[in-house]
Amino acid sequence: MQLYNKLSAKERAALLEEAGEDRLTLSFYQYAKIGNPELFRNHLFIAWDQMEVLGRIYVAHEGINAQLSVPAKKFPEFKNFLDGINFLKDVRLNIAIEHDLKSFLKLKVKVRDKIVADGLNDSTFDVTNKGVHVDALKFNELLEDPDTILVDMRNHYESEIGHFKGAITPDVDTFRDSLDIIEEDLKDHKEDKKLVMYCTGGIRCEKASAYYKHKGFQNVFQLEGGIIEYARQVENLKLENKFQGKNFVFDHRRGERISDDIISNCHQCGKPCDTHVNCANEACHLLFIQCEECAAKMDHCCSDKCQEINALPYEEQKALRKGIPNSNKIFKKGRSEVLKFKQ
Structure with missing residues (x-):
């Protein structure tokens, strides 16, 4: 079978x-x-x-x-x-x-051990005691409340091309990295502020909201269905769209446009751009933002070195990769010294 x-x-x-x-x-x-x-x-x-x-x-x-x-x-x-x-x-x-x-x-x-790599020991808190789920209408109302603190539960390469206005966007590589950082940054507001969270489709907030309630946050809210469902409701109900730019997605599209705003820049030349690509060098595959002009100039590579390697015959490229540990780090997290305009 x-x-x-x-x-x-x-x-x-x-x-x-x-x-x-x-x-x-x-x-x-x-x-x-x-x-x-x-x-x-x-x-x-x-x-x-x-x-x-x-x-x-x-x-x-x-x-x-x-x-x-x-x-x-x-x-x-x-x-x-x-x-x-x-x-x-x-x-x-x-x-x-x-x-x-x-x-x-x-x-x-x-x-897998978990459906989301959160690094948490679920036996130490009640994972079913989650935050209040809110739809797009209520979410927009919360964003107008001065007592609201809005937190993006996604990673830096996701939020850099699109996020909600006024959101805190932690500069992290993974979901597990963000949990303790957010708690530390907001430790003085566990009782007097509304903690409102969002992510791509809602799954990260399911666990995070229960974790933060366990950590003492009194007013925890999460966007039901994440950015994907928010965009649908905004369109169907003709609500104000408070999301700027693209929603990063983990498939070959890498992003879907929610608004016409371009809030990021090409990592190679600095011009406005929000198109994520993977470096064409099979031994690199660095995730980064690249405009059409730089893609043509660099042969879809992230650096001169990768461009030189990518121009070699396939068998030579394969030989260079042989024996190198982790030579093909697919979907690296978009950080590299070669990206001159990575903010």
């Missing part, structure tokens, strides 16, 4: 291009007690592989975190499948604002 991908990303991309059928990019998560994550993982892979679902899914004893691309014509079948699983019935699906045939090119269902 096939429980893994047989096609390469390149082969899958060609098939998707040839088929030309509409696909929906979506995400969902659910905290639940899963007794046998490996068995559940196999069940999901078999069913979704038959539906031509692609994506990145993490399964753990604590639940599931999924980012997917589903053939539009098979969405009803996909939804019925979810509803047939007790703890996933009517789970909120965060449908992307912008869709792409190739947002995902493989189906990867992985068993």
Whole structure:
């Protein structure tokens, strides 16, 4: 029985291009007690592989975190499948604002210790004692309250291309890095301020809100469905959009535009730009912001050195990488001395 991908990303991309059928990019998560994550993982892979679902899914004893691309014509079948699983019935699906045939090119269902790497010991606090969930309307009202402190629970490379007006945006590489930093910075306001948090789709705030309540914060709120659902509600209800720029997403799109604002700059020349790319050098793959002019000039590389390596025949590049520990650090966190205009 096939429980893994047989096609390469390149082969899958060609098939998707040839088929030309509409696909929906979506995400969902659910905290639940899963007794046998490996068995559940196999069940999901078999069913979704038959539906031509692609994506990145993490399964753990604590639940599931999924980012997917589903053939539009098979969405009803996909939804019925979810509803047939007790703890996933009517789970909120965060449908992307912008869709792409190739947002995902493989189906990867992985068993992990946690569905989000938060570094927390869940046995030390009540993870179900979460903050108040608010919709876009209430969220906008909270942002007008002078007693509100708004915190972005995402990483620096996410918030640099888009965030809510007035938000605190921690300069961190990972979610776990932000938790203690935020608590320390806001320790004097645990009782007199409203702590309002947001993230991409809501999953990071689920755990963070319970953690901060455990740490003594009295008034904790979280944006229901994250930026993705906020953008949908703002559009449907014709509310004021308080988000500036792009929402960073963890698929081949790397971002979807929420407003016309460009709040970041090309890391190589400094001109306004919010297009994230990965360095074309297979041994680098640094994540950074690059404008079209610099992409053409640098052959989609982050530095002169990477450009020189990328110009070599493939076999020579492969030989250079051989034996080098962690030679291919895919999706590095966007920090490098070669990025002259990284703020």
